[in-house]
Amino acid sequence: MSQAVADLLAILDLERIEQNIFRGSSPQVGWQRVFGGLVISQALVAAARTVEGRAPHSLHGYFILPGDPSIPIVYEVDRIRDGTSFATRRCVAIQRGRAIFSLSASFQIEEEGLSHQFAMPDVPDPETLLSDRDVFEKFGAQMPPAVRSYFKRERPIELRPVDWMRYLNRKPTEPAQNIWMKASGPLPDDPAVHRAVLAYLSDMTLLDAAMVTHGRTVFDPTLQVASLDHALWFHRPFRADEWLLYSQDSPWTGGARGLTRGLIYARDGALVASVAQEGLIRPRDAKA
Structure with a gap:
């Protein structure tokens, strides 16, 4: 495994602070702000760790403020709903007491249904x-x-x-x-x-x-x-x-x-x- 992949896996393995609160960090590679994909993935990890028996099928996020890569990010998860088939979570990423990113994610049990898709481009x-x-x-x-x-x-x-x-x-x-x-x-x-x-x-x-x-x-x-x-x-x-x-x-x-x-x-x-x-x-x- 490359060191870059090992570092990515490490920063995706969030520290649990409390039942619905997690802490993450950013790689120290000289970025002036936190990479958007990092805060998306960490927020998804935080939300998913509060759900059992269901996998995420969708997420929607808003970038509110630029993140500072030099300090940790705290993720607070709100357990909106746990239904028979679906679960809904809201996660807010926080630095210095202010929200920098908000995420809503939906989770679903595995089910069968109609199926179609667009074909992959010929490349x-x-x-x-x-x-x-x-x-x-x-x-x-x-x-x-x-x-x-x-x-x-x-x-x-x-x-x-x-x-x-x-x-x-x-x-x-x-x-x-x-x-x-x-x-x-x-x-x-x-x-x-x-x-x-x-x-x-x-x-x-x-x-x-x-x-x-x-x-x-x-x-x-x-x-x-x-x-x-x-x-x-x-x-x-x-x-x-x-x-x-x-x-x-x-x-x-x-x-x-x-x-x-x-x-x-x-x-x-x-x-x-x-x-x-x-x-x-x-x-x-x-x-x-």
Whole structure:
């Protein structure tokens, strides 16, 4: 197991302070604010640890304030409802006495029902695409400093975009992209771990889908970019340490916001999760 994956598993294993109160931390890698996927996944872990016999099928979260990675995050869970089939939880992430994120999650017993799904896009296999290391060796000299620093750091999630060049040539293109993702090392068999890791990676690259049509990326220093809200639906079992195709699009941007959507497929074409997110995409004041 890579050290980055081990560190991710450690920060997802929250400390229980009281029956419905948990504490988490952030990796100390120089981030100025807590990564949105981290607080989503930790809030899901906290909520799930108050539920028995049911797995999460949906979550909806709002980012309220930027999180400070240098101090712990306290998660308070409210047991809204425990029904025969469903359970509902609300979780608030707190730092310095103020809420930085709120989550509502629903849990369901395993049931049978009607079934259909959109087909997975026809894209190249991940093994035929450039790895992170290949991309850095080939294009590192062309990358802005912030992007180069990102690629130098060991990360718990491996990404293989179907089209790397769109990040380098900055040419406007359609607001859609396909990216293979997986944990960069093996994970325990516990399905709860795989759901937490998918919640973590579900916040990655989404806002880029709203920006590529404008020839911009989240690393653009002229833009203020941040997640505003996030919704995730789990459809069927999966492994987050095996390749998952994250197919993303952005139907709209405007008013300094962008709407993005994502479908996450297993390697065999099964649709395992769906995502929707609105993010802040605000031009920075030229005088700032």
